[in-house]
Amino acid sequence: DIRMTQSPASLSASLGETVNIECLASEDIYSDLAWYQQKPGKSPQLLIYNANSLQNGVPSRFSGSGSGTQYSLKINSLQSEDVATYFCQQYNNYPFTFGSGTKLEIK
């Protein structure tokens, strides 16, 4: 199985700041990567697919980048509603696998 190593595990930032979350795959996943946001008690919401494509309805302050084994999610101008846990997911190989999550809080 492809292992997805996500960092940091938790992150505290101020409103209006820019934050970056990283995901490292154990092998090349050819940009078959998605990012999700999960708020407490809710189901995950797709933010980014194919490493850098913004899902319909997702604010443009979210962006994804990367290739090969290294990927990142960037959130510009952090808002209070961005408090959540963020997960990466690879879908290049079965079984699909997820990173362990990054819990984002407001400082």
Added chain:
Amino acid sequence: EVQLQQSGAELVKPGASVKLSCKTSGYTFSNYYMSWLKQMPGQNIEWIGNIYGGNGGTGYNQKFKGKATLTVDKSSSTAYMDLSSLTSEDSAVYFCARNYYSALDYWGQGVMVTVSS
């Protein structure tokens, strides 16, 4: 509007089985795969497997083979997951989610399964 409506919370005894449902609306069910996922409290998300709405073809995570069985009913646009021989390790929230280019674009609300005597 695409919607995935999952069945309600389950309390089941060890050794028993449970069948979870995911009723869909707002899109052509037979054109998409449906994935099922497991999330234990405060923990990572695990992909259990997926099933094609058109012909019921399935793919499973090896970890869940023998534990989960995925089926569909095209007539009601509903996906099902049977979980068998339940133990405390199966206590978790289970989600269904539609595959979109293998990313998961719409999710059910999740269902809590609690295994306890």
